[in-house]
Amino acid sequence: MMPPVLADEETAAPPWHGSGLTATLRREWLLLTRNRANLLIGVVPTVVYLALLSTSIADLVPEVSYRGRPVGYPDFVIPALMFSALLAAAAISGTALFQERANGMALELWSYPLTRRQYIAGKLLAGSGLVLAQTVAALAVSAALFRAHWPAERWAALLCGAVLAALAFNALYLLLATLVEDVQRFTVLVNVLPPVLLFAGPSFYPFDNLGPVQQIVAAVNPVSYGVTALREALLRGFPGAWPYFLLLGLVGVVALAGVGRALVRQSRTL
Amino acid sequence: MxxxxxxxxxxxxxxxxxxxxxxxxxxxxxxxxxxxxxxxxxxxxxxxxxxxxxxxxxxxxxxxxxxxxxxxxxxxxxxxxxxxxxxxxxxxxxxxxxxxxxxxxxxxxxxxxxxxxxxxxxxxxxxxxxxxxxxxxxxxxxxxxxxxxxxxxxxxxxxxxxxxxxxxxxxxxxxxxxxxxxxxxxxxxxxxxxxxxxxxxxxxxxxxxxxxxxxxxxxxxxxNEGGEARAVLRSGSVDGWPAIATGALRLGLAAARSGDEIVLTGPELRQRLPRLLAELAEQRVPVDSVELATASLEEAFAALTRSEVTSR
CATH class of the missing domain: 3.40.50.300 (P-loop containing nucleotide triphosphate hydrolases)
Structure with a gap:
């Protein structure tokens, strides 16, 4: 049998091309695009909710009172439905990070010339890209179903809010994936958290209509602020939404700092 | 460098x-x-x-x-x-x-x-x-x-x-x-x-x-550190085999028959083997050939890790 023909001088030391960031982005892209089931899981429930809303629920509840003025229920609830798509996509991103540790890929990745900063940035950009794409898809479906007539400034504010919410909540899920060690606990958390957090806030009802206990829960529920940011963007534009945008940015930065620290801690256990 | x-x-x-x-x-x-x-x-x-x-x-x-x-x-x-x-x-x-x-x-x-x-x-x-x-x-x-x-x-x-x-x-x-x-x-x-x-x-x-x-x-x-793992003795006469085994045991070596050979193993084999051969010569037990086999890396490694465990 012929011995294998291998390297020559040229293949030994070709110039270095790219960086850990582009490599991480490439890997994430392949992981996301090759697993279409995850994309469907992220999008289909939201589309179903929107269909239900447009065909029946909006007729049942034509409008609600928001900040003292009447608002059409579809306009009120569309940010919450966008957020459900956002949470589902962020959960996929967090799960991917958790699985990386569980299946040993973390060890392989940290053997490459990759810095933590490049890794986190790659994960965040790719994950947030997915989150944003799914959120915008939900928004596009909503706009088509409800024949949206929002002014351009509201659209701009809504997209800006979607970007910030995608970054913040993706970072929060990455943090969750780095902090939780036990696979069962993580699985339960990642599956139970999105609906619980979505319903334990002013997503589908105005804050004032929530019960006293629900109002306390909503006050400490990060999803409340994410939904409100999008709602303010849609209903009042940048003037109403900017404090929430600031908050989302702050949450994202703090969560990312936490991810960085958790990765350092994890590397000691590899 | x-x-x-x-x-x-x-x-x-x-x-x-x-x-x-x-x-x-x-x-x-x-x-x-x-x-x-x-x-x-x-x-x-x-x-x-x-x-x-x-x-x-x-x-x-x-x-x-x-x-x-x-x-x-x-x-x-x-x-x-x-x-x-x-x-x-x-x-x-x-x-x-x-x-x-x-x-x-x-x-x-x-x-x-x-x-x-x-x-x-x-x-x-x-x-x-x-x-x-x-x-x-x-x-x-x-x-x-x-x-x-x-x-x-x-x-x-x-x-x-x-x-x-x-x-x-x-x-x-x-x-x-x-x-x-x-x-x-x-x-x-x-x-x-x-x-x-x-x-x-x-x-x-x-x-x-x-x-x-x-x-x-x-x-x-x-x-080499593992020492000689075994010595292989060949004797033309089967009558000598009991004497070889008895002599080896007296010197603290293990003897095992394998076909027409006797395989000796044990501690300080290199030092003890000449004494055994001298005794066999005195008893006029014929020994046709003696072959010292070096330990394989596996045997040496096993001996080394055994001694490490014992010393702990």
Whole structure:
């Protein structure tokens, strides 16, 4: 049998091309695009909710009172439905990070010339890209179903809010994936958290209509602020939404700092 | 010349562990050397490789790779075949290699030819579109080697590279690696439970036990230290065999008949054998030939780790 023909001088030391960031982005892209089931899981429930809303629920509840003025229920609830798509996509991103540790890929990745900063940035950009794409898809479906007539400034504010919410909540899920060690606990958390957090806030009802206990829960529920940011963007534009945008940015930065620290801690256990 | 790897008083304690996995290791590996890392399970071999490749930080002490701490930049020169065989299992062979190429600074248009060449060399041609989870354990192990060699590293760390490989697979891997060593100044640090593999392919052996370095030498040094494993006596007359066995037992040696030979084993065999032969000569027991067989690396290693356990 012929011995294998291998390297020559040229293949030994070709110039270095790219960086850990582009490599991480490439890997994430392949992981996301090759697993279409995850994309469907992220999008289909939201589309179903929107269909239900447009065909029946909006007729049942034509409008609600928001900040003292009447608002059409579809306009009120569309940010919450966008957020459900956002949470589902962020959960996929967090799960991917958790699985990386569980299946040993973390060890392989940290053997490459990759810095933590490049890794986190790659994960965040790719994950947030997915989150944003799914959120915008939900928004596009909503706009088509409800024949949206929002002014351009509201659209701009809504997209800006979607970007910030995608970054913040993706970072929060990455943090969750780095902090939780036990696979069962993580699985339960990642599956139970999105609906619980979505319903334990002013997503589908105005804050004032929530019960006293629900109002306390909503006050400490990060999803409340994410939904409100999008709602303010849609209903009042940048003037109403900017404090929430600031908050989302702050949450994202703090969560990312936490991810960085958790990765350092994890590397000691590899 | 800067050493490929220098470890100075390296200690690694995993969080929550009661004992260090690596406990004060100090050694240096010059460029181009192939080193076998031997030790029983849990001795700290895999941990040491993780420290050298920078995937895990040392608790104290220092590791230098070509004179630098194993940070991201230094890791450009290092490739690893991890024992756990990690892959993105849902991705195809091609996608896994594509990702690895990106992390190792190779554009895919350039790495693709190399990947195809390596896949052919390791009998994985035609598997490019298969998800990795559909490959057998041996195929995955070979794919790991392919992945590690996409860009020829200056240091190659191999943690049980032959686990799951059949004899032909092992042979092909080592033909390729030795070919690379001839072409490049490739430093190899290898752990393996196949001691014949270590003996054939390395110039130096580090034996670790309980995280400590207990021997550092050539495979021949280690074999010699293990002493003569056995002496084979041939006697033309079967009448002499009981006398040989009795004499051996009196000197504290074990005797076993194997065909027309008597195999003697035991401590200080080299010193005790002449006394036995003298006694047999006095008794006029005919001995046609005596052959001293050196211990294999495996026997020497087993003796060494046994004595280490006893001394603890």
């Amino acid at each position: 800067t050493a490929a790897v220098v470890a100075t008083d390296v200690v690694k304690v995993y969080p929550g562990a009661t004992a260090p996995a690596v406990d004060g290791l100090t050694f240096s590996v010059p460029p181009g050397q192939a080193v076998g890392l031997l030790g029983p399970n849990g001795a700290g071999k895999t941990t040491l490789l993780k420290l050298v490749c920078g995937a895990s930080p040392v608790s104290s002490g220092r590791i230098l790779v070509h004179g630098r701490s194993p940070d991201a930049a230094a890791r450009r020169d290092v490739a690893v075949v991890h024992q756990s065989g990690p892959f993105d299992l849902m991705l195809t062979v091609r996608d896994n290699l594509r990702t690895a190429a990106a992390f190792r600074g190779l554009p895919w248009r350039r790495a693709r030819t190399r990947a195809e060449e390596l896949l052919g060399a390791f009998e994985l041609a035609g598997s490019e579109d298969r998800p990795v989870h559909t490959l057998s354990a041996g195929q995955r192990r070979r794919l790991q080697v392919v992945r590690a060699l996409l860009r020829v590293p200056r240091i190659l760390l191999l943690d049980e590279p032959s686990a799951g490989l059949d004899m032909e697979g092992r042979r092909r891997v080592w033909v390729s690696l030795n070919q690379l060593r001839r072409q490049h100044e490739l430093t190899i640090i290898l752990t393996s439970h196949y001691l014949d593999e270590v003996e054939r392919n390395t110039e130096r052996v580090l034996v670790v036990s309980h995280g400590r370095l207990i021997r550092d030498g050539t495979p021949a040094d280690l074999r």
